[in-house]
Amino acid sequence: MVADAAPQLTEGLTGAARPRHVAIIMDGNGRWATERGWPRLVGHRRGAERVKQIVHACPLMGVNWLTIYAFSTENWKRSTVEVLGLMGIFARYIRREADAMAAEGVRMRFIGDREPLDRKLRGLMDSIEVQTAGNSRLNLTVAINYGGRAELTRASARLAAKIGRGEIGEPTEADLAACLDTAGHPDPDLVIRTSGETRISNFLPFQAAYAEYEFTPTLWPDFTPAHLEEILDRFGMRDRRFGAA
Incomplete structure (x- = not known):
């Protein structure tokens, strides 16, 4: 199946106050396929084509960091197939x-617990991280076997170990952030969830504390760069006060 052609975009055509970092909960692949009477995996394959288009479009829209939720710690509950x-x-x-x-200058990284993943898949993940390590046009982070609570548990253990070794004294938020899977990454400015669901599903709970959220009814396989452009334009009209009056 061939995905719709991506629109032609020109580098640098960006609106005002564009988010530097966009995170996306890519929901609705299985539903998209089921509605058409197809196996759920057809929807996931179509969703992968959409990822390619969005990755290509982000730098052209002024987005330098993109984090996508590919597989959660809860997704193991799905069928083996x-x-x-x-x-x-x-x-x-x-x-x-x-x-x-x-x-294209994309740097690809992964967050989440890799240990339960297949050895060959882990090797591919390591390989592409090394291959793209010098790139900076777009920082693409893929969350695989990721759960925010599990990440915070891992980070707490790392932080406790540092305290035990005397590396830090009274811990701060910055100390905890440095122990997260996303250490060194900027916090997301905008979190998008497709498919009409209005929950965050354990995605970046610490990092997205002050992110703006956008929930769209569009299923992920139908989410085009044009949809993203509209959401980015709306983001530019928001007043982000971060707790200030």
Whole structure:
């Protein structure tokens, strides 16, 4: 299945007050396929095509950081067929897109607990991180086997170890942030969830404390760069006071 052609965009055509960092909960792949009488994995494959388009479009819209929620710690509850199919899609995406992302200046990184993942998939993840490490046009972070509470648990253990070694005294928020999977990443300015659901599903609870949220009814396989452009324009009209009057 071939995804719709991406619109032609020109580098630098950005609106006012564009977010530096956008995070997306890519929801609705399975529903999109089911509504058409197709297997859920067809929707996931179509969703992967959308990822390619959004990754290409983000730098052209002034977005320098993109974090996408690909597989949560709760997604293991899905059928074995769907989970294995998803892992295969992740592996194929990395293999097929590695050279293109490197050529486009995309740096790809992963957050989440890698240990339960297949050894070959972990190797591919390590490989593309090394291959794209020198890029900076777009920082793409993919959350695989990620859950915000699990991340905070890991970070707390790391922080406690640092305290135990005497590396820090009274811990601060910055100390905890430095122990997160996203250490060194800017916090997201905008979090988008597709498919009409209005919950955050354990996604970046610490990092997105002051992010703006946008919930759209559009299912992820139908979410085009044009949809993203509209949301970014609305973001530019928001008044972000960060607790100030």
